[in-house]
Every structure is written in C-alpha cells, then in structure tokens.
Amino acid sequence: MSDNLSICIENCHPEHEGARTLRCCVLNGLAPGLSLAPDGTIAWKTDAPAACRLVVSRDQRLVCLREAGAPGRVTVLRDGRSTTAPEGKPVVLLDQDELVVGGARLRLHVHGWTRQEFAPSYLPVDAPGAGRLSRVAAAGMVAALGLTSLTGCWASGSSKPVEIRHRPPVDDSVREDPAPESPKEADAKTPDEPAGK
Numbered sequence: 258m259s260d261n262l263s264i265c266i267e268n269c270h271p272e273h274e275g276a277r278t279l280r281c282c283v284l285n286g287l288a289p290g291l292s293l294a295p296d297g298t299i300a301w302k303t304d305a306p307a308a309c310r311l312v313v314s315r316d317q318r319l320v321c322l323r324e325a326g327a328p329g330r331v332t333v334l335r336d337g338r339s340t341t342a343p344e345g346k347p348v349v350l351l352d353q354d355e356l357v358v359g360g361a362r363l364r365l366h367v368h369g370w371t372r373q374e375f376a377p378s379y380l381p382v383d384a385p386g387a388g389r390l391s392r393v394a395a396a397g398m399v400a401a402l403g404l405t406s407l408t409g410c411w412a413s414g415s416s417k418p419v420e421i422r423h424r425p426p427v428d429d430s431v432r433e434d435p436a437p438e439s440p441k442e443a444d445a446k447t448p449d450e451p452a453g454k
Contacts, residue, residue: 260285262313263371265380266299269355269362278380282373285313287322291377295329297361301376308358309342311350319367320347321356332357 262283271277284290292300292307308329309321323344331342334355342348352367
C-alpha cells in the first residue's frame with residue numbers, strides 16, 4: 258500500500274462549474290503538502306500559514322491538522338453534527354465529510370491509495386450549451402444545487418462521530434528509538450566460561 262491518498266475536494270458553492278471539483282493527493286507525514294488557506298483556497302507544498310493541513314497519519318487515516326497559532330477557523334461537518342478543529346489535535350476525516358474554512362464549504366471524496374504524488378488540478382467540465390446532454394446535466398445540477406443549499410453539499414452516508422485525537426502526530430525526523438526489549442530467558446543466562454587459553 259502506498260502512503261499517498263487520492264481525494265477530490267468539492268467546492269459546494271463554486272463561482273463556476275469549472276471550479277467545483279479539485280483532484281488532490283494527500284501526503285504521508287508532516288512535510289508540506291496539501292493545505293487550506295484561511296479563506297478556504299487550496300495550497301500545495303507551501304510553508305505559508307494555513308488554517309489546516311490535510312495529512313495521512315501513521316495509521317493510514319486522513320486527518321485535518323491545525324498547527325499552534327493557525328489563522329482562521331476550521332469546522333468539520335458530518336451528518337448534521339459539527340465540531341471546530343482544535344489546534345494541535347488531529348481530527349480524523351472520512352469520505353463525504355465537509356470542511357468550512359473562511360467563506361468556503363468543501364466536501365471530501367476519498368478515492369483510495371495511490372503511488373503518485375501530484376499537485377491539485379480541477380476536473381475538466383464540458384462547456385455550457387455544448388449539446389443536449391450538457392443542457393440536461395446543467396438543469397440537473399441547478400436542481401441539485403437547490404437541494405444542497407438546504408442540506409449542505411450532498412447527502413452523507415456516515416453516522417460516525419467526529420474523532421479528535423488528543424496527541425499530535427510526531428514527525429519521523431524527531432522520533433525516538435524504541436526502548437530495547439528485555440532479554441529472553443535463554444539470553445539472560447551467563448554464557449559458559451571458555452575452557453582455556
């Protein structure tokens with residue numbers, strides 16, 4: 258299994274359809290990767306202050322991490338419940354969770370593990386009015402947007418509570434070596450003295 262997680266971030270209220278869905282890659286560990294600016298825009302591999310960063314934890318979970326002194330506020334929404342992401346405590350995220358950051362409401366679509374590491378890019382959309390199917394799709398999208406204004410982005414299938422971990426992740430570069438194991442019973446015996454010199 259690769260350490261990178263392929264996701265899409267859906268803007269629930271985009272300026273135009275071309276800015277609705279962003280393909281992203283979440284990296285393992287604390288090195289700069291995918292982050293959300295205080296206004297809700299997505300950043301990639303930058304050291305600029307972020308409202309939160311999205312990372313893969315050691316136990317292969319997608320987490321939202323707000324560092325100490327992080328600007329702005331991040332709210333995690335799941336099945337009508339919400340929690341504010343605290344500083345220094347990772348919040349485990351699931352497929353279909355929503356993040357409210359600045360003026361943006363973003364829905365996460367978790368696709369699975371990937372060997373690739375790629376910068377965020379928008380999914381292409383057909384030009385409006387390109388044909389009958391485009392018009393039908395646009396009408397369906399308008400109807401769906403009318404529903405999402407009442408229910409968030411789309412209906413969510415998870416009923417799990419939002420998990421906040423009380424210990425922040427540890428960077429691999431500062432990880433301490435594990436304590437040595439106690440010797441086994443056979444190893445604890447004194448070896449035989451040499452017969453002679």
